[in-house]
Amino acid sequence: VTLVAVRTFDVIVIGAGPAGEVAAGRLAERGGRDVAIVERELVGGECSFYACMPSKALLRPQEVLAETARVPGAAEALAGHGVVVAAALARRDEVIHELDDSGQVPWLASRGVTIVRGAARLDGERRVRVGEELLEAREAVIVAAGSTAFMPPIPGLTGAEPWCNREITTASEVPRGLLVLGGGAVGVEMAQAWRSLGSEVTIVEGGERLLAREEPFAGEEVGASLASRGVEIRTGVTATRVARSADGAIELRLDDGSSLAGDRLLVAVGRRPRTTELGVETVGLEPGRPVEVDDTLRVAGKPWLYAIGDVNGRAQLTHMGKYQARVAADRILGDEHARIEVDGLRSPRVIFTDPNVAATGHTLASALDAGLAARAIDMPTSSTAGSSFVGRGAPGTTRFVVDTARDVLVGATFVGPEVADFAQAATVAIVGEVALSRLVHAVAPFPARSELWLKFLEAYGL
Numbered sequence: 001v002t003l004v005a006v007r008t009f010d011v012i013v014i015g016a017g018p019a020g021e022v023a024a025g026r027l028a029e030r031g032g033r034d035v036a037i038v039e040r041e042l043v044g045g046e047c048s049f050y051a052c053m054p055s056k057a058l059l060r061p062q063e064v065l066a067e068t069a070r071v072p073g074a075a076e077a078l079a080g081h082g083v084v085v086a087a088a089l090a091r092r093d094e095v096i097h098e099l100d101d102s103g104q105v106p107w108l109a110s111r112g113v114t115i116v117r118g119a120a121r122l123d124g125e126r127r128v129r130v131g132e133e134l135l136e137a138r139e140a141v142i143v144a145a146g147s148t149a150f151m152p153p154i155p156g157l158t159g160a161e162p163w164c165n166r167e168i169t170t171a172s173e174v175p176r177g178l179l180v181l182g183g184g185a186v187g188v189e190m191a192q193a194w195r196s197l198g199s200e201v202t203i204v205e206g207g208e209r210l211l212a213r214e215e216p217f218a219g220e221e222v223g224a225s226l227a228s229r230g231v232e233i234r235t236g237v238t239a240t241r242v243a244r245s246a247d248g249a250i251e252l253r254l255d256d257g258s259s260l261a262g263d264r265l266l267v268a269v270g271r272r273p274r275t276t277e278l279g280v281e282t283v284g285l286e287p288g289r290p291v292e293v294d295d296t297l298r299v300a301g302k303p304w305l306y307a308i309g310d311v312n313g314r315a316q317l318t319h320m321g322k323y324q325a326r327v328a329a330d331r332i333l334g335d336e337h338a339r340i341e342v343d344g345l346r347s348p349r350v351i352f353t354d355p356n357v358a359a360t361g362h363t364l365a366s367a368l369d370a371g372l373a374a375r376a377i378d379m380p381t382s383s384t385a386g387s388s389f390v391g392r393g394a395p396g397t398t399r400f401v402v403d404t405a406r407d408v409l410v411g412a413t414f415v416g417p418e419v420a421d422f423a424q425a426a427t428v429a430i431v432g433e434v435a436l437s438r439l440v441h442a443v444a445p446f447p448a449r450s451e452l453w454l455k456f457l458e459a460y461g462l
């Protein structure tokens with residue numbers, strides 16, 4: 001390719017998903033840096049258009065209906081009505097701006113960030129190629145290229161035209177029979193959303209339970225809720241072959257000899273970093289692998305190269321990518337203390353099914369594995385007076401995990417209706433390492449569901 005232009009910036013960011021946007025904006029706004037951000041698809045990334053935002057839009061109507069059905073006086077007004085499909089899909093389209101990113105551009109533009117449209121490739125130290133243009137960075141290059149759905153090597157899978165998160169979050173027609181491969185966060189969220197819109201849904205999970213990384217009760221309680229809504233759940237079985245007939249019908253064969261039929265197959269078995277066409281080999285890294293970084297988000301031996309968000313494989317969640325972005329930007333701006341302290345499986349995380357699963361820090365198992373003298377305090381999430389009014393009678397367990405050697409909270413998991421925001425109070429207690437003897441003075445209002453904290457402290461003997 002002939003080079004027609006060379007432009008120089010202080011920092012070049014590859015990928016304008018949530019992580020890249022935050023890093024670019026902070027460097028320009030706080031540090032006055034001349035920043036270019038390169039985006040080959042939509043400014044806003046996977047999160048805004050094909051992941052977090054549309055999935056939450058699809059889940060919210062059934063969540064509101066489920067809660068309404070628990071409230072006498074409101075329940076009767078529903079008179080058995082379900083989600084209105086056309087309106088729910090229209091709201092989803094509004095949330096993703098019909099896949100138009102023009103609403104997302106001003107945030108960057110108003111901070112003076114230059115948006116370069118096109119696919120970026122690294123081209124050696126502090127150099128990035130975008131088509132015929134060469135961009136040079138005076139200070140740093142930040143890779144924020146995100147991730148794509150992992151497609152497992154199952155015979156026949158490609159021929160069955162499987163869906164990944166992109167098709168399932170933007171579908172404009174409700175599949176009659178939806179087969180979901182994978183019982184993690186994406187699988188259970190999409191199973192519940194599309195079931196509420198009318199699909200017959202089956203989840204196939206190779207492990208023994210759904211939501212394998214969470215407390216065991218989380219997967220059990222979400223599974224029970226899905227089953228009560230008519231979702232079929234097959235755990236402990238693996239897909240061995242996929243076949244698609246001329247009329248589009250999909251047959252999924254399983255290793256126990258049985259098979260499942262459907263019209264669409266969603267593959268939700270994990271993510272892969274977008275590093276295959278990124279030119280990482282020009283700087284000595286291996287394509288297809290995560291860009292490994294230390295706690296300052298830098299690549300070892302390359303002080304000019306940073307990787308943030310899904311592409312580094314550390315914690316594949318939007319808020320964690322944005323957190324990493326702030327740390328990376330602060331490092332570039334000269335803050336030698338900036339580093340990430342929360343990471344990986346201990347990151348705050350929410351699964352937006354009904355019931356929600358909101359978790360932060362350790363599970364009991366991970367705390368014990370880490371060698372902590374961990375003790376779990378469990379209670380029904382609906383065991384407070386506040387639950388007479390919100391989430392009335394709904395099943396769900398709450399677990400607080402305490403490090404008994406230090407008397408501080410190290411983890412919490414809340415399963416229940418609309419508990420997404422419950423995780424944050426626990427995160428504050430964990431990150432602040434607040435002594436439980438101090439927490440007794442953090443009085444929870446009556447009758448709010450936060451009285452779970454009072455129950456926890458009393459059960460711990462305080």
Ligand SMILES: Cc1cc2nc3c(=O)[nH]c(=O)nc-3n(C[C@H](O)[C@H](O)[C@H](O)COP(=O)(O)OP(=O)(O)OC[C@H]3O[C@@H](n4cnc5c(N)ncnc54)[C@H](O)[C@@H]3O)c2cc1C
Pocket residue numbers: 014015016017018019020038039040041042043044045046047048050051052053055118119120121144145146147165169186274277278308309310311315316317318319320321
């Ligand atoms: C269905 C689903 C639901 C989810 N729900 C949630 C949720 O509720 N909460 C949550 O925290 N997380 C959720 N996630 C995870 C979340 O989507 C990701 O963690 C987040 O999008 C990662 O942000 P990122 O900026 O690292 O990458 P991305 O959002 O993937 O953005 C990367 C950007 O880089 C661009 N790019 C890539 N390569 C190049 C290149 N070579 N040149 C130029 N541009 C390039 C891409 O086009 C893309 O726009 C969900 C994921 C899925 C699949």
